[in-house]
Amino acid sequence: MSAMVDGTSVATIHPSTSRLFRCYKVVNAMLRKRGYMVQSEHLNMTPQSFVERFGAHPDRNQLTILVSKDTTDSTSSQLFVFFPEDEKVGVKPIKVYTDHMKTQGVRNAIMVLRQGITPFAKQAVQEMSGEYDIEHFREAELLVDITEHQLVPEHLVLNDAEKTELLGRYRLKEFQLPRIQPTDPVARYYGMKRGQIVKIIRPSETAGRYVTYRICI
Template sequence: MPTSEDEIIRLFRIRKTVMQMLKDRNYLVVDSDIDMTKEEFVEKYGHSMKREDLTICKAKKNDSSDQICVFFAPSTEKVGIARLRTYMNQMKSENVLRAILVVQDQMTTVAKTSLSENATKFNMEIFQDAELLVNVTEHFLVPVHQVLTDEEKKSLLERYTLRESQLPRIQVTDPIARYYGLKRGQVVKIIRSSDTAGRYVTFRYVV
C-alpha cells in the first residue's frame, strides 16, 4: 500500500533534521544527505516506504570506531521490550554503542525500564516525531552553540579560575541540549549577536 503524501512529507522532514543533527554532532554526513529533495527522497525509499527502512548509521569524523545508528520505530505499534531488544541486539552485533530511536508513540513502561537498566551498555536517545519536524537550531532566536572538548573545558576553567559549578547551567533535558546529545558535565559555548560588541559569548554547564 502506498504511503500517504502527508506521511512522506513528515518522514522527509524528520530525516532531514536527523541528518543535520548528526552533522552538528560531528558525524560524517555529506551535504547531499541534508540537501536531498522530497523527490529524491521518494526515489530512494519508494512510494510504499516503511519507517524501519530509514535506518541511518554514521561514524564520527575523527574516530571511525565511534558510530551511531538512528532507528525509526514502526508507526503501527507502541515500542515494547521485544522491539527494543531487536535494536540493542543489532547494536551489539555491529559494535555500536550509541543510537537514536525515533518514535511516533510513547514506549511501554517495561521498555523504558529496560532502556534505563541497559544505559551503561547502550546509549540510546528517544525522540518523538514532533520533536524533529523542525530543526530547533534554525530558529532565529537560537544562538550558535559549540560543544567544548574535555581539553577546551579544562582550559576555560583554568583561564578564569572557575569550578564548573560556578558556570551558568543548561538542563540536559533542554531541547538544544538534546539536539546536540549533551551529557551532564559537558560545557557548551554560546555565541550571540550583539549590536555593540558584534558578538557576545557565554558558557553553560550541562546538569
C-alpha cells in the same frame, strides 16, 4: 495547503511520507552538528529524491542510519538512528536494536518514535544505559530544526580539551558555571551529557557578539 521545505512543496507526496521526510532531513542535520560525517546527498535531499530512494510509502526499517565521527575512539565514534514501525515502542524492538548494535560494535543510538515509548521500554533503556546509550525523539520534535530558528543563538559543545582550557583560563570550577538541563531541547538536540559545557554565542549591538557558557548538569 502546501507545506514548503527548503522552497520545495511537500504536498505532492503523502502527508505521512512528507512528515517522515522532514524528520529524516532534520535528523541528518542534527547528526552533522554533533560532529558526525553525513553524506551531502542526505543533507540536501528533496521530497522527490526521498521518495525515489525509499518509496512513496517507506518501510521505516529501511531508513536506518549509521554514521561515524572522524576519531580513533571506536567505542563512541559510531551511532545508529532507528525508525521503529510501532506507534508506541515496547521492549521487543529495544532488544532487536541492542542485539544489532552489539553485533556491529556500536553503543550509541537514537530512536525516532512515531508517538512514544512504553514505560517498560523506557525502563529497559535506562537499565541498559551502562552498556548502550539510546536517545529517543518523537517525530513531532524533529519536524523543524530548532537550531535554525532566529531566536535560538549558536551553540557549540566543547570537547574535553576545550573544557579543560576554558576552566583553566578563567580559573573556574564547574559548579560556578550557569547550568543547562539535559532535558533542555537544545541540549537534547546536541546529545549533551552531564558535565559537558556548551558555548553560546549571541549577537550584540555593542560588541558584535556576546559569549556565555553553560554546563549540562
